[in-house]
Structures are given as structure tokens and as C-alpha cells.
Amino acid sequence: MQAHFVRGLKCRLCGKEYPLKALNFCTEDFGPVEVFYDYDALKAEVSRQVFERRPDNMWRYRELLPLEGEPTVGLHVGGTPLVKADRLAEVLGVETLWIKNDAVNFPSLSFKDRVVAVALSKAREFGFTTVGCASTGNLANSVAANAAAAGLEAYIFIPADLERAKVLGTSVYGAKVIGVHGTYDEVNRLCSQVVDRFGWGFVNINLRPFYAEGSKTMGFEIAQQLGWRTPQHVVVPMAGGALIGKIHKAFQELAMVGLIETRRCAFHGAQATGCNPISDAVKTGREAHRPVKRPNTIAKSLAIGDPADGYFAAKVIRDTGGWAEDVSDAEIAEGMALLARTEGIFAETAGGVTLAVARKLIEQGRLPRDEEIVLCITGNGLKTQDAVVDCLEKPTLIGTALQEFEALLEKVTEAALV
Numbered sequence: 408m409q410a411h412f413v414r415g416l417k418c419r420l421c422g423k424e425y426p427l428k429a430l431n432f433c434t435e436d437f438g439p440v441e442v443f444y445d446y447d448a449l450k451a452e453v454s455r456q457v458f459e460r461r462p463d464n465m466w467r468y469r470e471l472l473p474l475e476g477e478p479t480v481g482l483h484v485g486g487t488p489l490v491k492a493d494r495l496a497e498v499l500g501v502e503t504l505w506i507k508n509d510a511v512n513f514p515s516l517s518f519k520d521r522v523v524a525v526a527l528s529k530a531r532e533f534g535f536t537t538v539g540c541a542s543t544g545n546l547a548n549s550v551a552a553n554a555a556a557a558g559l560e561a562y563i564f565i566p567a568d569l570e571r572a573k574v575l576g577t578s579v580y581g582a583k584v585i586g587v588h589g590t591y592d593e594v595n596r597l598c599s600q601v602v603d604r605f606g607w608g609f610v611n612i613n614l615r616p617f618y619a620e621g622s623k624t625m626g627f628e629i630a631q632q633l634g635w636r637t638p639q640h641v642v643v644p645m646a647g648g649a650l651i652g653k654i655h656k657a658f659q660e661l662a663m664v665g666l667i668e669t670r671r672c673a674f675h676g677a678q679a680t681g682c683n684p685i686s687d688a689v690k691t692g693r694e695a696h697r698p699v700k701r702p703n704t705i706a707k708s709l710a711i712g713d714p715a716d717g718y719f720a721a722k723v724i725r726d727t728g729g730w731a732e733d734v735s736d737a738e739i740a741e742g743m744a745l746l747a748r749t750e751g752i753f754a755e756t757a758g759g760v761t762l763a764v765a766r767k768l769i770e771q772g773r774l775p776r777d778e779e780i781v782l783c784i785t786g787n788g789l790k791t792q793d794a795v796v797d798c799l800e801k802p803t804l805i806g807t808a809l810q811e812f813e814a815l816l817e818k819v820t821e822a823a824l825v
């Protein structure tokens with residue numbers, strides 16, 4: 408068995424420490440609790456070579472994840488490409504642009520496979536046999552897929568109006584899917600009650616501190632793929648606000664254990680205007696966000712009106728000299744189409760949000776054109792096809808004769824010459 412360096416849970420507000428158990432909030436002040444490690448011991452143990460020699464998946468960084476034994480769920484998650492996006496960079500008018508492409512994460516095509524791999528491995532360590540989540544879609548897909556492969560029973564709670572592909576991509580795995588007539592925040596509240604009543608392991612409720620740590624691996628990979636350094640800017644989509652904070656924590660941890668140098672990296676947050684509690688807090692200079700009661704956006708995966716980590720996400724953005732913006736549904740759809748046309752990457756609505764926000768920040772001068780930028784693409788476009796259908800040209804229909812195609816080509820060429 409591997410040595411483990413995780414020491415316990417600590418309240419992010421008052422610092423009170425707790426042993427490793429299925430606990431989400433501090434019993435003193437309801438502050439969220441977070442996993443902490445023995446970084447001095449880690450420094451002696453890990454090295455770039457140790458990580459590089461291992462298979463290219465998220466578990467190569469396992470000393471920095473909160474398991475006490477070997478991982479047992481999601482063994483192939485992570486190791487997604489960091490793509491140099493020169494064609495997109497040219498359109499956006501910037502020099503150096505990268506895309507971290509978690510739209511092709513295994514097995515369920517979003518970054519949520521990272522958090523679920525940790526949460527369900529941890530659920531097994533704790534002895535849970537029934538698991539679940541409250542989800543805006545991608546988490547539902549991932550918990551259902553990974554639970555099926557692990558032989559765990561899964562109860563998945565979602566807002567009833569999610570995209571068809573996200574519902575189907577959950578029930579296909581045999582999970583029990585419960586569509587709730589309400590917003591994500593109402594679904595989440597119901598799940599807290601379900602966990603209290605039935606004692607199950609819900610990945611983003613009582614397993615949340617462990618679950619959230621999985622997101623760090625997106626940051627570890629970015630730094631390693633850049634040759635063990637951080638970029639000057641990252642743009643991250645925000646729903647509950649955990650991912651942006653965990654990529655930041657990942658860069659800090661790599662520096663703490665001596666694997667990278669500390670350099671300034673500005674964190675920028677991306678939301679949809681129809682559900683923008685965190686970007687609104689940043690733009691209006693508020694420390695705490697104002698919850699959005701009725702989210703209304705095509706970016707359903709990001710539609711969390713009262714984000715659990717909203718305060719910390721806004722703080723990371725402020726502390727690193729980044730910014731946050733939000734974009735309309737039309738801008739989101741255009742962003743999806745632009746990413747596909749320039750880089751051959753079909754991202755979901757959250758990817759459209761990230762790209763459109765980056766474009767806005769470039770125009771505002773907050774992403775300087777000569778500085779290096781990484782865009783975090785977190786989910787796959789095949790799950791949200793309706794969002795983009797109206798900005799695409801319809802296929803041209805012809806008969807089976809070659810002349811019909813020739814005539815068509817002539818028309819196209821003439822139109823191009825006009």
C-alpha cells in the first residue's frame with residue numbers, strides 16, 4: 408500500500424480540525440471543511456520523475472489526493488490533452504493560447520470524472536454501498552457511469568428540465584434518476600435531507616471535501632504539460648465555484664512540494680449572464696455573492712444560483728489579480744461554434760461560456776494579448792447539441808447524381824466570388 412500524506416479535515420473559516428470522515432461543514436460555524444496534507448513529508452517523497460514515470464492519468468498525483476489506500480474507482484480518469492490553440496489564438500488576437508480539453512475525459516466526457524473517481528474511491532473506503540449526488544448534469548453522468556463500473560447502487564437527483572442527452576446519459580448506466588421540479592439549489596437541499604435520513608454517500612454532499620480534491624488534478628496536469636510551470640492566466644467556468652479554487656490549490660501545492668516555481672498566475676472566472684452570482688460579486692466588488700433565485704441560461708451545467716464555494720472562488724479571483732465576466736446565450740452558442748470551427752473541439756455550453764468570456768476579457772484588456780492563457784474546457788458538446796443548432800448551416804440536400812453535386816459546387820464557387 409502507498410504511503411499516505413493526508414492528515415485530516417480543516418474548517419476553511421475557523422481552522423478547526425476534524426478526523427477523516429464523511430463531513431461537509433464545521434460543526435462550530437458551518438464553514439466548509441477541506442482536506443489537508445503533511446506537505447513537509449510530501450516534499451521528501453514526490454518528484455517530477457516519480458509522477459512522470461507513472462501511467463498518464465489523474466492517479467499519477469495520488470500522494471496529493473485524499474485516499475488512504477489504492478484508488479478503486481475511475482482508474483483511467485484524467486490524462487486529457489493540453490492543446491496549443493493557434494488558430495483560435497489568431498481569431499482572438501492573442502499570442503499564446505492553450506486549451507485543457509476535459510471534453511474527452513474518460514468515461515463520461517467531462518471533468519467531473521476526476522471528482523467522482525476520488526469521491527467514489529473514498530466512499531468505498533468509508534464502506535458506503537449506496538451513493539448519489541445532486542447534479543446539473545455532468546456529475547449525474549459521471550456518478551452513474553463510475554458507480555455502475557464499481558458495482559455501487561446510485562441515486563441521482565437532477566432538476567427535471569435538464570438536457571435530454573444528460574438525462575439519458577445517466578439512466579443508461581442503470582442509476583435511479585430522480586427529476587425534481589425545482590432549481591439545482593432546491594435539488595441540493597433535498598439531497599442533504601436524503602443523506603441525513605438514509606446515511607448514503609453523496610459525492611457532493613457528505614463526501615464533498617474529498618470529491619472537490621479531485622479537481623486539483625486538472626491543475627496538476629496543466630502545470631506538468633506546460634513543462635512544470637504555470638501559465639500567466641487561466642480561464643475557468645464556475646458553477647458551485649469549486650473547480651477554480653482547486654486548480655489554484657493545485658498550483659500552490661506543486662510549489663509547496665518544490666515541483667514548480669511560484670509565479671503569478673491570474674485566475675479568471677466564467678459564468679452565464681442568466682446565472683452569474685460569482686461574476687456579479689467580482690464585478691460589483693462584493694465579498695459575498697447574492698444568490699440568483701431563478702437561473703435562466705442554456706448553460707444548464709453552470710446554473711447554480713447559490714454556489715457553495717462562491718465566496719472562495721471570488722476570493723481566488725481577487726487575490727490573484729484575475730477578473731470574472733458573464734455572457735449571453737447567443738455569445739455562448741457562438742463560442743461553441745467558434746471553438747469547433749477553429750480547433751476541432753466540440754465543447755458543451757460551459758465551453759462556450761469559457762471561450763466567450765475569454766474573448767470579452769481580451770477585449771477589455773484584462774487578458775493581455777501577449778501573455779500566455781489557458782482555457783479550461785470541461786464538458787462535451789454532444790451532450791448539449793440543441794444549444795448550438797441555430798448557429799449552424801443546415802446540410803445541403805441533393806439527389807444521387809454526380810451532376811447535382813457539380814451544380815451545387817458551381818453555385819458555392821460563384822457565391823464565394825461575389
Ligand SMILES: Cc1ncc(COP(=O)(O)O)c(C=O)c1O
Pocket residue numbers: 517518519543545546644645646647648649650651708709755757785786
Ligand atoms: C461542464 C462543467 N464545467 C464546469 C463546472 C463548474 O464546476 P464547479 O461546480 O466546481 O464550479 C461544471 C459543474 O457542474 C460543469 O458541469
Ligand SMILES: [Zn+2]
Pocket residue numbers: 418419420421422423433434435436437438
Ligand atoms: Zn469552523
